[in-house]
Amino acid sequence: MALSEDMLPKVVDLAKKHGAKEIIAKLINKKEYQIRFSNSMIDIIKEWNLNALELFIARGHRFTVFTIQNPTLEQINKTIPEAVKRLKSLPWSLLYWGMDKTSHHYTSLEGIYDPKIEVFSEKAPDLVNATIQASLEAGAKKTAGVLYFGGIKTGVLTGYGNGGGYDSSYYRITVRSFVDAESSGQDMKVGRSLTNVDKKFIEAGKNAGKLAKMAVGGKQGTPGTYDLIMSPTVAANVFNHIYDGANPIYIVGGMSCLRKIKKGQKIGPNNLTVSDNALIPEGLNSRPFDFEGTPSQITPLIKDGCLNGYIQNTSSAKIWKLLSLLKLRFRTKSKSTGNSYLGGVLDEDIGPRLLAPIPSNYVYEPGDYTLEEIIAESKKPTIYLTSNWYTRFTNYMEGQFSTIPRDGIFLIENGEIQQPVRKLRLTETLLGMLSRIQAIGKDIKQINWWEVKTPTFLPTIKIADCNLTAATQ
Amino acid sequence: MIKKSDKMEDGKDIADYAIEYGTSKGASYVEARFIDSWDESYSARNGMFLGILENTRKGIAIRVIANGGMGFGSTEQLNKSSIEDLLNTIIRMAKASKRKEPIKFSEEEIVETNWKPEVRQNFIDISREEKKSYIKDLDKRLKSEANKKLKNRISFIQLYTDDKYIVTSEGSKVSSQNSLIVTMLMHTARGKLGSEQKYFSLGGSAGWEWFKDIKFADLAVVAGKALVKTAQNAKGVKFDKPIDIVISGEVAGIMTHENVGHPSEGDRILGREGAQAGESFYADLLKKEELGKAKLGNEIVSVIDDPTIPASAGFYLYDDECVKARPRYLIKKGMLNDLLLNREYAARFNTKSTAAARAITYQREPISRMANTFFEPGDYSMEELIEGVKEGILMNSFTEWNIDDRRFQSKYVGLEVYLIKNGEITDTMVRRPILELTTYGILGSIDALGKDFFTPLGLCGKGDPMQGVPVSMGGPHARLRNISVGGGE
Numbered sequence: 001m002a003l004s005e006d007m008l009p010k011v012v013d014l015a016k017k018h019g020a021k022e023i024i025a026k027l028i029n030k031k032e033y034q035i036r037f038s039n040s041m042i043d044i045i046k047e048w049n050l051n052a053l054e055l056f057i058a059r060g061h062r063f064t065v066f067t068i069q070n071p072t073l074e075q076i077n078k079t080i081p082e083a084v085k086r087l088k089s090l091p092w093s094l095l096y097w098g099m100d101k102t103s104h105h106y107t108s109l110e111g112i113y114d115p116k117i118e119v120f121s122e123k124a125p126d127l128v129n130a131t132i133q134a135s136l137e138a139g140a141k142k143t144a145g146v147l148y149f150g151g152i153k154t155g156v157l158t159g160y161g162n163g164g165g166y167d168s169s170y171y172r173i174t175v176r177s178f179v180d181a182e183s184s185g186q187d188m189k190v191g192r193s194l195t196n197v198d199k200k201f202i203e204a205g206k207n208a209g210k211l212a213k214m215a216v217g218g219k220q221g222t223p224g225t226y227d228l229i230m231s232p233t234v235a236a237n238v239f240n241h242i243y244d245g246a247n248p249i250y251i252v253g254g255m256s257c258l259r260k261i262k263k264g265q266k267i268g269p270n271n272l273t274v275s276d277n278a279l280i281p282e283g284l285n286s287r288p289f290d291f292e293g294t295p296s297q298i299t300p301l302i303k304d305g306c307l308n309g310y311i312q313n314t315s316s317a318k319i320w321k322l323l324s325l326l327k328l329r330f331r332t333k334s335k336s337t338g339n340s341y342l343g344g345v346l347d348e349d350i351g352p353r354l355l356a357p358i359p360s361n362y363v364y365e366p367g368d369y370t371l372e373e374i375i376a377e378s379k380k381p382t383i384y385l386t387s388n389w390y391t392r393f394t395n396y397m398e399g400q401f402s403t404i405p406r407d408g409i410f411l412i413e414n415g416e417i418q419q420p421v422r423k424l425r426l427t428e429t430l431l432g433m434l435s436r437i438q439a440i441g442k443d444i445k446q447i448n449w450w451e452v453k454t455p456t457f458l459p460t461i462k463i464a465d466c467n468l469t470a471a472t473q
Numbered sequence: 474m475i476k477k478s479d480k481m482e483d484g485k486d487i488a489d490y491a492i493e494y495g496t497s498k499g500a501s502y503v504e505a506r507f508i509d510s511w512d513e514s515y516s517a518r519n520g521m522f523l524g525i526l527e528n529t530r531k532g533i534a535i536r537v538i539a540n541g542g543m544g545f546g547s548t549e550q551l552n553k554s555s556i557e558d559l560l561n562t563i564i565r566m567a568k569a570s571k572r573k574e575p576i577k578f579s580e581e582e583i584v585e586t587n588w589k590p591e592v593r594q595n596f597i598d599i600s601r602e603e604k605k606s607y608i609k610d611l612d613k614r615l616k617s618e619a620n621k622k623l624k625n626r627i628s629f630i631q632l633y634t635d636d637k638y639i640v641t642s643e644g645s646k647v648s649s650q651n652s653l654i655v656t657m658l659m660h661t662a663r664g665k666l667g668s669e670q671k672y673f674s675l676g677g678s679a680g681w682e683w684f685k686d687i688k689f690a691d692l693a694v695v696a697g698k699a700l701v702k703t704a705q706n707a708k709g710v711k712f713d714k715p716i717d718i719v720i721s722g723e724v725a726g727i728m729t730h731e732n733v734g735h736p737s738e739g740d741r742i743l744g745r746e747g748a749q750a751g752e753s754f755y756a757d758l759l760k761k762e763e764l765g766k767a768k769l770g771n772e773i774v775s776v777i778d779d780p781t782i783p784a785s786a787g788f789y790l791y792d793d794e795c796v797k798a799r800p801r802y803l804i805k806k807g808m809l810n811d812l813l814l815n816r817e818y819a820a821r822f823n824t825k826s827t828a829a830a831r832a833i834t835y836q837r838e839p840i841s842r843m844a845n846t847f848f849e850p851g852d853y854s855m856e857e858l859i860e861g862v863k864e865g866i867l868m869n870s871f872t873e874w875n876i877d878d879r880r881f882q883s884k885y886v887g888l889e890v891y892l893i894k895n896g897e898i899t900d901t902m903v904r905r906p907i908l909e910l911t912t913y914g915i916l917g918s919i920d921a922l923g924k925d926f927f928t929p930l931g932l933c934g935k936g937d938p939m940q941g942v943p944v945s946m947g948g949p950h951a952r953l954r955n956i957s958v959g960g961g962e
Binding site: 033034036037038039041043044045047049050051052063064065066070086089090091092093094095096121125126129142145146174176181186253254353389390391392395397398400401402403404450469470472473 | 516523526532546555559602605625661667668670746747748877879884905957959
């Protein structure tokens with residue numbers, strides 16, 4: 001039976017009838033595709049079909065979450081009473097303190113669905129092959145990458161009558177091109193509208209090819225202290241760990257470097273403003289409301305260089321308030337920021353899914369500089385990183401980490417790129433780097449790829465005096 | 474307790490139908506993998522539950538080769554009409570790939586078999602109360618025995634079972650019933666210089682009896698105590714010249730996994746992971762030397778990846794392409810010896826698959842993966858390893874680590890680390906010593922291996938979409954000579 005939003009009131013009523021005090025029913029119908037390529041050829045094309053009803057049912061502090069695949073009324077009638085009955089055997093949850101009871105009305109959110117997605121699979125393989133060709137023509141010897149795209153229909157209804165339905169579409173392509181094994185470059189394009197997508201893909205291919213060509217002949221970099229220019233790709237990977245920590249669950253769990261930072265405390269330059277923004281057009285996680293039906297909003301996390309706020313859902317806001325009453329925290333005003341999401345504790349596929357605050361899109365206010373201006377003003381020895389991977393922490397609360405630059409890495413001296421370099425490691429602390437930001441670019445770009453999970457709109461960023469290391473033997 | 478579907482036969486029928494239909498539509502190869510899974514996961518912080526969830530999932534993965542291109546699809550809609558629609562799409566898209574070099578698979582033995590791990594206590598036969606009590610009791614022990622300085626104790630335990638049926642158009646049919654435990658404890662201990670954090674993870678293919686068999690709670694308490702001791706006692710020590718290092722099975726394990734296991738993956742060597750997990754420095758080696766002739770380390774060093782170890786985290790007897798599993802000697806007596814190959818990459822290397830194809834769910838394609846990777850033990854006692862060290866450190870555990878995407882330049886930061894002086898382990902704990910070493914630097918420095926053996930769990934990340942596959946990684950204690958050590962703050 002086809003998925004239908006008409007089912008949702010019946011589901012909610014059924015759960016209430018059997019004793020559930022709070023319920024969220026979410027219907028998802030999605031068709032997604034992936035085209036993976038390497039060695040300048042398509043390796044595999046995938047299609048995923050999902051037609052599912054996700055249910056969150058709670059009584060007091062006890063909750064359960066489950067999914068019914070290809071839901072039918074027969075299955076729903078059988079499964080929900082069993083689930084409500086199971087609540088008794090579940091423990092009181094430290095994390096669940098209720099959901100949004102306020103009745104909401106929503107304004108429509110433009111720019112998250114393009115109907116062209118319905119037929120995009122027919123031309124996508126040819127577009128990928130054209131992207132590969134563009135990269136080769138720009139100087140690459142071989143090209144790898146991935147294109148994801150899909151269309152999703154979502155319907156949400158809570159026991160308090162909140163929610164609604166919306167359609168969304170998306171694409172994201174990553175192109176990584178090689179001239180030789182150690183000379184590579186990467187670019188990506190991410191969005192929801194398919195208008196001019198063919199030109200965007202070609203541009204990504206060309207950019208990756210050009211960067212790979214620029215990286216040819218790179219020498220072992222010299223460890224030391226350098227000013228650092230981070231492309232949007234690198235800055236998103238590194239600094240998102242800070243914004244991820246603007247989350248009560250991370251703070252209580254010992255996973256946030258903002259644990260000891262007070263609201264209003266200065267941690268970055270005056271022109272650094274970063275928000276969680278679930279309303280931005282083209283944002284891959286933009287949506288009219290969250291899993292609880294709370295309307296989406298813009299939540300400044302860092303404002304004018306100061307810690308400004310945290311993402312919250314109903315439960316985390318209540319926990320926060322309780323902690324401040326106990327004087328364990330000095331933050332009082334807490335309410336949901338529309339970031340409630342059913343997420344995995346460790347990963348999408350691993351661990352229990354909990355109703356917790358999860359970021360939507362991180363969005364920076366643009367700065368004043370072009371990349372060219374940032375390079376031109378770099379008179380001291382400066383390293384420009386275009387991509388990175390494998391960021392790991394010695395201590396999340398201290399923000400002590402290292403990460404591995406990859407693809408084009410360039411040494412800049414006297415305002416000009418002097419030579420490509422290789423085999424360096426950035427070893428730093430998150431808040432140390434944030435406090436040493438020297439320049440914020442105006443080249444805002446949406447980043448979302450294998451190494452950056454939260455879609456992030458950000459520019460190039462320059463940081464003073466960063467520590468770069470290398471293997472000793 | 475949610476029960477898994479009792480309609481496995483329906484899944485088999487639909488998988489068999491996928492082969493029949495896909496072949497009739499022009500696919501030169503069709504593979505269907507039906508999975509009916511159940512999992513139950515428990516998470517708690519400081520003994521208070523965050524959530525307990527049960528989940529059942531049932532669906533089918535279909536992979537085809539058509540006109541030399543590969544298509545993959547998955548669906549939970551297990552009826553003929555949906556399977557036909559899916560196959561029509563993925564065959565059309567495989568053809569649309571327009572590959573210059575057609576994808577081929579290595580020829581392998583056709584098999585019809587069944588496998589499962591030994592399970593004495595099925596998860597569903599253990600009451601929820603007993604499982605909850607185990608987690609609460611574990612936390613009580615951690616709090617009382619590891620002391621109150623172990624401030625943040627996050628526990629996560631996942632119990633997973635599945636029924637799987639894989640069928641190929643070549644005639645292979647493999648059924649399996651797996652049972653897997655994944656545990657992760659994330660601890661934070663406070664000390665004089667701040668805090669120290671540690672993930673402690675073990676896992677196995679077994680039933681509930683596994684917790685008692687391996688004395689899981691005892692091991693967790695030992696790890697918790699060590700973290701508190703480290704946070705309270707470790708201090709910065711600078712080493713001006715290279716020293717000797719003795720590493721534990723835990724540290725040896727991460728090195729075998731990152732520096733040997735990953736570069737051995739055939740798809741990575743030939744570039745398929747280029748845009749994600751990267752390539753492999755073996756690509757350069759294998760241009761110059763054949764397998765068995767490229768030297769990577771000292772003669773005493775052998776690294777094995779073996780999926781067939783009973784009760785291990787990476788246990789399987791047939792891979793997800795119906796190829797019989799066997800131990801792979803990735804490094805034998807210091808020489809590059811074997812690779813991790815699925816059928817596609819075995820064909821490209823003009824050899825046979827080494828049964829490395831694994832997929833984490835029916836929504837993912839099978840790719841080359843590790844299983845249980847470890848240094849082959851030697852014959853040294855712990856005393857013998859230490860007595861030969863004039864100045865050095867004993868690194869029992871690690872914290873931060875990473876490696877470049879060709880798997881050559883790695884970094885490991887020590888966590889529980891003791892100073893060794895004149896052949897004896899001292900009470901001096903060394904705070905966060907840093908090793909930044911190449912793969913040659915590690916394998917060429919090992920001069921002795923212990924006869925003990927320890928293999929923690931890892932969730933190995935690879936693939937796009939990411940497939941966090943359970944593996945183990947370990948070995949005995951090992952001694953590395955003349956290593957430059959950084960840190961000392």
